[in-house]
Amino acid sequence: MMGSGEWSIEKRSSFRSDSFSREIDNVPETGCLSIIVLGASGDLAKKKTFPALFNLYRQGFLPAEEVHIFGYARTKISDDELRNRIRGFLVDNKAASSKHSDDVLKFLELIKYVSGSYDTEDGFQKLDKEISEHEISKHSHEGSSRRLFYLALPPSVYPSVCKMIRKCCMNKSDLGGWTRIVVEKPFGRDLESAEKLSAQIGELFDEPQIYRIDHYLGKELVQNLLVLRFANRFFLPLWNRDNIDNVQIVFREDFGTDGRGGYFDEYGIIRDIIQNHLLQVFCLVAMEKPISLKPEHIRDEKVKVLQSVLPIKDEEVVLGQYEGYRDDSTVPDNSNTPTFATMVLRIHNERWEGVPFILKAGKALNSRKAEIRVQFKDVPGDIFKCKKQGRNEFVIRLQPSEAMYMKLTVKQPGLEMSTVQSELDLSYRQRYQGVVIPEAYERLILDTIRGDQQHFVRRDELKAAWEIFTPILHRIDDGEFKPIPYQPGSRGPVEADELLGKSGYVQTHGYIWIPPTL
Numbered sequence: 001m002m003g004s005g006e007w008s009i010e011k012r013s014s015f016r017s018d019s020f021s022r023e024i025d026n027v028p029e030t031g032c033l034s035i036i037v038l039g040a041s042g043d044l045a046k047k048k049t050f051p052a053l054f055n056l057y058r059q060g061f062l063p064a065e066e067v068h069i070f071g072y073a074r075t076k077i078s079d080d081e082l083r084n085r086i087r088g089f090l091v092d093n094k095a096a097s098s099k100h101s102d103d104v105l106k107f108l109e110l111i112k113y114v115s116g117s118y119d120t121e122d123g124f125q126k127l128d129k130e131i132s133e134h135e136i137s138k139h140s141h142e143g144s145s146r147r148l149f150y151l152a153l154p155p156s157v158y159p160s161v162c163k164m165i166r167k168c169c170m171n172k173s174d175l176g177g178w179t180r181i182v183v184e185k186p187f188g189r190d191l192e193s194a195e196k197l198s199a200q201i202g203e204l205f206d207e208p209q210i211y212r213i214d215h216y217l218g219k220e221l222v223q224n225l226l227v228l229r230f231a232n233r234f235f236l237p238l239w240n241r242d243n244i245d246n247v248q249i250v251f252r253e254d255f256g257t258d259g260r261g262g263y264f265d266e267y268g269i270i271r272d273i274i275q276n277h278l279l280q281v282f283c284l285v286a287m288e289k290p291i292s293l294k295p296e297h298i299r300d301e302k303v304k305v306l307q308s309v310l311p312i313k314d315e316e317v318v319l320g321q322y323e324g325y326r327d328d329s330t331v332p333d334n335s336n337t338p339t340f341a342t343m344v345l346r347i348h349n350e351r352w353e354g355v356p357f358i359l360k361a362g363k364a365l366n367s368r369k370a371e372i373r374v375q376f377k378d379v380p381g382d383i384f385k386c387k388k389q390g391r392n393e394f395v396i397r398l399q400p401s402e403a404m405y406m407k408l409t410v411k412q413p414g415l416e417m418s419t420v421q422s423e424l425d426l427s428y429r430q431r432y433q434g435v436v437i438p439e440a441y442e443r444l445i446l447d448t449i450r451g452d453q454q455h456f457v458r459r460d461e462l463k464a465a466w467e468i469f470t471p472i473l474h475r476i477d478d479g480e481f482k483p484i485p486y487q488p489g490s491r492g493p494v495e496a497d498e499l500l501g502k503s504g505y506v507q508t509h510g511y512i513w514i515p516p517t518l
């Protein structure tokens, strides 16, 4: 670091190696591609799915000669009405340029809307007809076209929608083309319902056709976890119970349920964030090294670590509900749904026995961030008496301002021999200036087109995930476990910080990492 907060950035060539790029067996396909967004009138479609498709289009991944996009939902609107609904979400930092608005117009022209129900054939037959007409117009040979169905819908309609796709909209024969479906989380409400849903969908589609999306797996720093852990000698010998005292995986939002109270109240923070997003991050932090980067090898390791998680203990759970949550008219006055949870997962294996993994997620807190915090044990026989300043911590900031930094003890610069906490800092905005980090959905949708399931959740992985949380979820649903009220804009219930302390986390006093500015 240079004086007055300036950072010196070494300009080095990229170290990206082609051999890392894709270790999958799929050969890239070309030919007519239809992307069908079901639930096109909804929140996710407008905020995430269409903007991600637009970004892929803008970067040349969805060439207009090959691609057509269909929106499908019950709402009766025209093509133009759908286009107008999503137009405002297709802006980014390049919005000012006329090239960008030109791209927006051309992209919107690719979109067609079909209205129909989710459980009767006529709407899906109409959809199939539209897709087929598009395929014919692109001179696609029957069977060689690709059809990607993105279910931006509540899981309750997945079975009927999948049945209709299977019955009316499949790629006609297998001549190099495919039909794939993308399903959103939460996939089920508990072990039983998720297994039922998996069985229903499994009867209609083979596992390689099903992409269970968890958008945290598309975040840059989540994708970096395997590289970090297994491509760096630094970490290999330290990543275990001998050196690591505790691990925190934290998600905080500084806003409440914001108009999604009806949806949220049915699920709660554990089903909304912890059982999927945080647990996926947990897998990547805790799993053993896969034998290769093939999706099945990675997912095998994730399943193993999930199956090694011990039952969650009551005394290692703190639930909260922010004050004012029930003011939402769509939330029942007596709702027992947690908007905050801290819970400790313990892994029964050789690497992690005794190390608490503290998963914390909350809405309406004092900040918005997601991070992984790996705290190391104290140095034995400390001759500098610096324990009180803090322990070594390795922090991976997933968002905002992607970064990883290592908190460590150094000599305080100057004549005295005293110690101080400092950091080794890799802040992406400084180190990778000018590099645009893709949105998670953008990356994952591209994977579905390429047939790469590495960053998607496999059926047995999902089952293992629900096995961990179902007992506690049932007790919350039955009102046996009550959330503690907390002030919006706070850190959540104080009991959660107490649990953190009991689990072994030692706060560094008088030190806070300030992201460097350019």
Ligand SMILES: NC(=O)C1=CN([C@@H]2O[C@H](COP(=O)(O)OP(=O)(O)OC[C@H]3O[C@@H](n4cnc5c(N)ncnc54)[C@H](OP(=O)(O)O)[C@@H]3O)[C@@H](O)[C@H]2O)C=CC1
Pocket: 039, 040, 041, 042, 043, 044, 045, 073, 074, 075, 118, 151, 152, 153, 154, 155, 156, 157, 184, 185, 186, 263
């Ligand atoms: N919104 C978000 O930020 C995120 C959402 N998700 C997941 O994505 C999926 C879609 O979410 P989101 O877009 O917010 O959901 P919405 O509530 O906006 O629903 C999407 C569309 O589905 C149709 N729909 C809504 N409720 C029902 C119902 N009970 N029965 C049949 N159709 C219904 C509506 O279309 P119409 O009436 O026109 O048919 C609606 O426009 C969900 O599984 C959600 O958990 C995941 C991550 C983030």
Ligand SMILES: O=C1O[C@H](COP(=O)(O)O)[C@@H](O)[C@H](O)[C@H]1O
Pocket: 215, 253, 272, 273, 370
């Ligand atoms: O899946 C969900 O994620 C968002 C948070 O996503 P992020 O990428 O902004 O961290 C959360 O707000 C929402 O409740 C949940 O359904």
